Amino acid sequence: MEVFIQMDYSVLSSVLKPPRHDPMTYPLTNHDYDRYSGLVRAIVHDIAEVDVLDYPRLDVILRRHSLPEGGCFSKRMVLQVYRKLCADGMMELDPTIVEKLQTKKTRTISGVAPVTVLTKPHPCPGKCIFCPTDVRLPKSYVDDEPGVQRALRRDFDPFQQVHDRIHAFNRNGHATDKIELLILGGTWSSYPRSYQEWFIQRCMDAMNGFEQEEESESLAQAHAINETATHRNVGLVIETRPDHISPKEIRWLRGLGVTKIQMGIQSLDDRILDMNNRGHSVAQAQTAMNMMRAAGFKVVLHWMPNLYGATPESDYEDFQRLFDDPNFRPDELKIYPCSLLENAELYEYWEKGKWQPYGDAELFDLVARCKKHVEPYCRINRVFRDIPAQHIVTGCTKGNLREHVRWLMEERGESCRCIRCKETRGATINADELALRVIEYDGGQSDEQFLAFRLPDERIAGYLRLSMPRDDQSFDLGVDALKDAALVREVHVYGRALALGVKGESTAQHLGLGTQLLQEAEKRSRDAGYRRLAIIASVGTRGYYGDRGYHLDGTYMVRDL
Ligand code: SF4
Structure with a gap:
């Protein structure tokens, strides 16, 4: 019936x-x-x-x-x-x-409020065959990603994008006194420098509590105001390509206040780079990586399995080189499996049967094997680019790929050692259980040390990246502040973002771990023969380091040892 x-x-x-x-x-x-x-x-x-x-x-x-x-x-x-x-x-x-009363607590669980903004559409010097094109947007973005929607609503205006995000965080009960600003949109270094400077100045104006029609006189003034502003900038991230990194570019980025660089390398195989029209070589990526580390930047690499010409086995070998080759060894990593988008050149390759996506099971297996190889000083931020499924012609659409990979690793009795999998986040911590553990590794042209306060189960409550440049570096950055100096590239202590001065007593942020890590870095640098320690401090953290005996030298906070 x-x-x-x-x-x-x-x-x-x-x-x-x-x-x-x-x-x-x-x-x-x-x-x-x-x-x-x-x-x-x-x-x-x-x-x-x-x-x-x-x-x-x-x-x-x-x-x-x-x-x-x-x-x-x-x-x-x-x-x-x-x-x-x-x-x-x-x-x-x-x-x-x-x-x-906070909602969406995980947004600020790592201790800072992340504010993402998008630059206006601009041609990218890259011609990568897998990258989508939409003339209304910066290269590589699609129109219904949430961040893109917000930027479109505001016509890519930097002030309004930052202003909106701060208010959204506040409405949901999050503190916004510490802000990490993430600037997305194709290749930052290819935008005119006047635009770059104006864009960051206007972001700062919004953080500095200006009204929309008010404008600071210069970026330098906006930086100075931000040192004591209500919404302090504690990190500034841009995206670029290996062939755009040079000593001159490094000095420019520091002048803008950049502290972290996301760089797409996608593959460590020149043949695959060529086949996908990347327009740069592995050697260029190695040099760029070493320069960025020598200047103290945190480096997030983007790596893409399933590119045209790759196989799961070649990808697995490629991934291992990321950690076996001292010239790479990234601080953070985004794994973006290649998916086919309609307005990418790769579409023609797929139509002609020259490229096929891996099956889901094949991809889970590959990422699980790769994750096993990740060193504990690296954080895997993403294993999937969150493109709305309707844009994906073919390829994995599993937004929870990370979970599938974790289940698979658990089935195999394996686990990932990356920082993200070991963060204490906002958990209650017994300070007596914390122990300082140090990993030393070769960073190509520097000796790197990863200092971390860990619980007995390996979870990390806070860490510091110390970089000791070697005398025989193959380039000269031309940065006076870094002469004879060891570098602190990052200090990160976990805990949900609380307003400055508010004690969240049991969270890692308020156990004084940052100061202890800094003192240990000073001792280690002194013992290694360095006369100075320089910190790549963002403008909003200069006061914090000033209180600990550091002074501003160029764009770094420095103290004699
Ligand atoms: S460099 Fe990046 S944004 Fe430019 S075409 Fe290649 S993938 Fe796209």
Whole structure:
């Protein structure tokens, strides 16, 4: 027997409509604030009484003080009214309440708020056959990635993009006093320098609390203001290509305040690079890597399995070279398996049967084998580029590829040793259990040391990257501040982003690990015969290092040993 059900679509649309009181959709009015203030006071009072605000407890509290018109407050609504009451002097801001009401906690769990912005469309010097082209966007991006949507809405305006992100973090209860700025969009170094300078200056203006129509006089002024601003820049990341790195470019990037570079190398095989029209060689990537390390940058490499001409076996060998060759050994890595996008040249190769994507099982196996080979000083940030599935003509669309790989490794009794898999994040830490462990490795033209405070189960609460350049470097960066100096390339201590001055007592960020790591780096550098220690400090952390005896020399914070 067939049964026909007539669907009432008006019911469905009312279910799908956002709730009337979601402030993301309908901003609260003054009238709303007046009506809700008493209820929110009561909710905040009840929240203050509980140590841990898990979902069942929150549910009980919100039901106890429900909306006058029926239904319950969302966390975001409570937070918004609470902030307004505090701003009006009707309540005192308690950061622990804000933390309990945070949504999307993982966004800032590594200790800083990441703000991603996109540059305007601009031709890329690369002609890579796998890279999509959309003239409305910077090269390699597709129009419905979330970051791209945000940039399009703001016509790629840097000020408004940063401003929007800071407000979104605040609405969700996250502290934004420490911001890592990630600038995406093709090859940064190919944009006119005047645009690069203006773009970063306007990002800084937004972090410095300027109004949209206000503009700082220069990038130098914007940097100076940011040293003590409410939203301090604690990291600045750009993307570029190996053939754009030179001593001159390095000095320029430091002048802009860049601290981390994402560089696409994609393969360590000249034959594969040629076949995919990359336009640079492995030797160029090695030289670029050594220069960036010598200048103290953190380096994120992008590597692509399944390129035209590659096989799972050749990819596996290629990946091993990333860690076997001292000239690479990246600090962080993004693995982006090649997928076919319609507006990429690779489409023709696929149509002619010259290229095929690996099957999912084949890809999981390859990435699992690769991950086993990762050294503990490296962080695997991504194993999949999150392109909306509708753009992928063929290739893996498993957004949770990392989980599939983890399950496979668990089945095989294996685990990944990378930093991301060992972070304590916001976990409670017993300081007595922490031990300082050091990994020393050859960095091509420097001796590298990875100092980490670890728990007995190997989890990392904080780490420091120390770089000791060798005398026989094959290039001269022309940076006076680095003469006779060892370098601190990164200090990272975990813990959810709390506003400066707010103690999250059990999280790693507030156990003084940063200072201890720095003191150990000073001792080791002195013992190795270096007369100075230089830190590639972003403008917003200069004050922190200034308090620890460092002074500004060029674009580095330096102290004599
Ligand atoms: S260099 Fe990067 S952005 Fe440019 S074409 Fe190649 S992959 Fe695309």
